[in-house]
Amino acid sequence: MGKIAPGNVGTEVLEAWIRLNTGPALAYAYSLVRNHHTAEDMVQDCMCRLIEKKDRYDLVVDGRKLLFRSITNACINFTTRLRLATGLGEDEGWQKSLIEIREAGPESKALGKEMEQKIEEGLLLLTVEQRAAIQLKVVGATTEEIAKSLKITNNHAGVLVYRARQALARHLAPMVEEQIV
Secondary structure: OOOOOOOOOOHHHHHHHHHHHHHHHHHHHHHHHOOHHHHHHHHHHHHHHHHHOOOOOOHHHHHHHHHHHHHHHHHHHHHHHHHHHHOOOOOOOHHHHHHHHHHOOHHHHHHHHHHHHHHHHHHHHOOHHHHHHHHHHHOOOOHHHHHHHHOOOHHHHHHHHHHHHHHHHHHHHHHHHHHHO
C-alpha cells in the first residue's frame, strides 16, 4: 500500500488517528495543567486545528508529534496567561501570595527562576512518552495508572519514569552541585 499524501486522508483513517491519539493527548495535557476540563478543552482545540489543516500536514505520519507540540505550547500559554492575569495559584488567596512575595528575597527568587528554567529545559530533552510518564508520576499517579493512561505495559511505564528521572538528574546535577558549594 502506498503512502497517503497530505490532503488525501480518508474519513476512516482520520477517525482512527483521532481515536488512537486522544487518550495519550489527554493524559499529557492533564499532566501539564492538572485540570481535567482544561486539558479536554486544550486537546479538543489542538485536534480541531490540526484537522482543519489536514491538507497541509500528513497526520498519519507527523500528526502525533504535531499534536503533542501544540498541546505543549497551548499549556505553556495557558499557565503563563493565568499567572499574568491573576498572579495567584488556583487555591491561594491574595494574602498568602503577598506574604510569600515579601518573604522571598531577590537572591532566592533569582535562584528559583534559574531552577525553574533548568527544569523546563530538562523536560524538553525527554521524549514525549518520558515527559508524560514523569509528569503523571509527579501528580501522584501510580505506575499502573501511568501505564493505563499511556496504553503501555506496567514495566514499560516504570522504565519510562526511571529513565526520565535519570535524564533530569544528569541535566540538573551541575546546578545542584553549585548550590551545595
